[in-house]
Amino acid sequence: MSFGVVIIGLGQIGMTSDIGLDPEQYIWSHARAFFAHPAFSLLAGVDPSPTSRAAFEEAYRRPSYATAAEALSAHRPDIVVIAVPTVNHLQALQETLAASRPMAVLCEKPLSYRFDEAVAMTDTCRQANVRLFVNYVRRADPAVREIKQRLNSGQIAQPLKGVVWYSKGLFNNGSHFFDLMQYWLGEMRTYEIVNSGRLLGNDPEPDFMAVFGGGQIQFLSAREEDYSHYTIELVSPSGRLRYDQGGSKVVWQSAIASPESPAYKVLDSAEDEIRNDLNRAQWNIADQMANALCGNKSDICSGDEALSTIQHLTSIKDAL
Incomplete structure (x- = not known):
């Protein structure tokens, strides 16, 4: 059918x-x-x-x-x-x-x-x-869905702290990343305006801190006329996730015992690149x-x- x-x-x-x-x-x-x-x-x-x-x-x-x-x-x-x-x-x-x-x-x-x-x-x-x-x-992308599974399993431990960079308006493009955070971390609970930013047409571009069920995320606006900038960094008790170039490169680094000082933990230099399929997004x-x-x-x-x-x-x- x-x-x-x-x-x-x-x-x-x-x-x-x-x-x-x-x-x-x-x-x-x-x-x-x-x-x-x-x-x-x-x-x-x-x-x-x-x-x-x-x-x-x-x-x-x-x-x-x-x-x-x-x-x-x-x-x-x-x-x-x-x-x-x-x-x-x-x-x-x-x-x-x-x-x-x-x-x-x-x-x-x-x-x-x-x-x-x-x-x-x-x-x-x-x-x-x-x-x-x-x-x-992005919800349908294999990399994003894999991250969701790792969050659910605890492999990416919570709570997280993170930064989201967006450009070209809070509603127009910022909503992509706000929706992504709600998909990964649950409903937003509270927020705090850090900087009111500017209006791009009728679409605001504020900087703000949002608290979701799974962590605290800082949203920062970039200037689209300079260049498009869509990047996420999430810091977890178990490692760090980098979602770069709008999701074209997604990398996880686990927290491991330091080879030089085992009493300390560091990020593993071996990066786990998570496969994305944004070229076939639709x-x-x-x-x-x-x-x-x-x-x-x-x-x-x-x-x-x-x-x-x-x-x-x-x-x-x-x-x-």
Whole structure:
């Protein structure tokens, strides 16, 4: 059985991020992921741009439409992907559910810049009996899931202290790493603003300390115009984790007895590099979504989990 998919929004994440790249190595867009994954059947794309629609049809030999209403009149998808700009997420969801009843909606992150809209999205899906998932891609990455297993087993002991560097806005990109910390360490309990930072458009970039169930994390904002900087360092009683270059390099060092002074412990110079698969990030999301739809264990972010992230980030924003 395959699940039929309609993609609303054929921009970077919807389609263009991996056009021209080797499909055997790079699966960064929804279009390529749902076209290639055997659990899904790509039915159609939606975008108001004739140029984008033409590119979609040429790349995937599937029909495209200018509006969701047209696409959902012609097709009955099991899955609808919402990959339009964040400010249009709620409207796209409302249009989708006015015209169809898919099994599930996969929405781009963040759900919304506004908590009330995010609540409306989760409530609307619940009332329509439609499952809502959010595209926080790192949850589906093998390295991130391996770290979660090590945390659960105690191999990476808690409590932890750590630093998260993010750039390009608290909601836009910082939410990726806030969601990741909640996935690894549990719900945020308290926070403290360290520096109010600046506004990048309407998206704040504060520095703040957050306390999660499994530890205390300092979030620091970098300047995206200088360079993208997405890095995590977690210090555990049992060692140190480095999540560098946005997750492209993930390294664990265990705490061991010092070879020179066995009474002391040091970090092992032998690094355990944990395999990631970020070059196929959207394939991994499709894989986890298939697991969820088939009733199997899945690490994909649910609508309620994404709503929790928006609620906490809104509290932080309102405190600035």
